[in-house]
Amino acid sequence: MQLLQFGTFTIPLHWVLALLSLVGGWLLTSVYVKHHQMKKESLEMIINALFVIGVVWKFSIVVFDFDTVKAHVSSVLYFTGGTKGFFLGLFVSFLYLYRQAKKKKIYKQLSETLLLFGTAGYGLYLFLHAITQGENLFIILSFVFTTTLFIVWLWDRNALDRLPKKAGLIFIVYAMIFQLPNELTLAEWSLAIIFPLCAILLSNNLLVKENV
Template sequence: MINTEWYSIRTLTLPATAVALLITFFIVWLILRLQFSKKWSELYSDAIFTFIIVWKLSLLVTDFKTVVNNPITLLYFNGGTMGVLLGVIVASLQIWRKRQSLQLEEQEMIAGSWAIILTQSIYQMLAVLFNDNNISSEVITLAVLSVVTLVILWRLVAVKQALILYTISYLIVAIFQPLGIGQTAVAVSVILLCLGLTIQHERINVGGKK
């Protein structure tokens, strides 16, 4: 979705997409905290912190000269699309590195998938509600992702299939959005799918050897 609105929090002005992302992080963290073991909410919050830090500091990579000349720009700007992708990749690698500390029970496998799917789904829905884009694309996004997310949360499909189902659904939805299939969120969705499938595959292999 294209950002069309800005929100002010005292002296800080944030785009609607950033506000949607921050609210999403809190909601998903709260769900993990209430529904699953404490370690999942801690792992999620650590990954989010890593994402934000890398995203902000990525300006050193994308516009090093400006940062050197005016370091305070790090407070107000970020690395844009490149920064988002770097943040997601580093946060995903952090989660993958800590995978050995996670339980292999089915309940814990569901927690990981929920975190990946809900983060994307809630963000997309809030981005629609907080901005003013094409009505048809907004309706399609809300309708499709709502139905798919409910199907997944009701556990009507297995964990691995849930990750694939959501990603495919979002790719289809993205076609009807203003920025199309080439938007950053699509690349993020694919990265998170790979993270989820990698962890699930490893768990299944380890579980099968027990």
């Protein structure tokens, strides 16, 4: 694990890359929502869901390592729930998104913003990760080209019925082609699977009927 040193404070490099990727995904999706005159609620839900993941992941150590917390209460401040806590956070955040989408009846809008946010953010993460790992220029350019192509493809809102197909292709490329050969953590790899699958579920017209 690569670490960045700031005086006496150290932080994992992949945390910094993840933060930059989330900011990049948020900026692009904000432009998308404004350009298409969509409600901002879907983007706000995604940001809230990310906050839920962080909180659950951080404090899930109480669930998965209660003995340590019982012996040293301050460990809650310094440790997390690990991989188990991260997946628990993903599960809870999805329940939050599904509940909010059902309550506000914006399944399709949420699914398209989630897919764009995830595609842009994950693509940027792959790009930054490749640079920091010293990958060759061909690999770096392939991430840039593929992500740009996906973003252009997703920008068109005139065919929302094809969104599950688009999400399926993004899933195949990001998860099956790009990630299987790479040495990323299980949590990093799982994101390539989860965000398109969530978009497919939320946009499934057979399960949900709503007017867009």
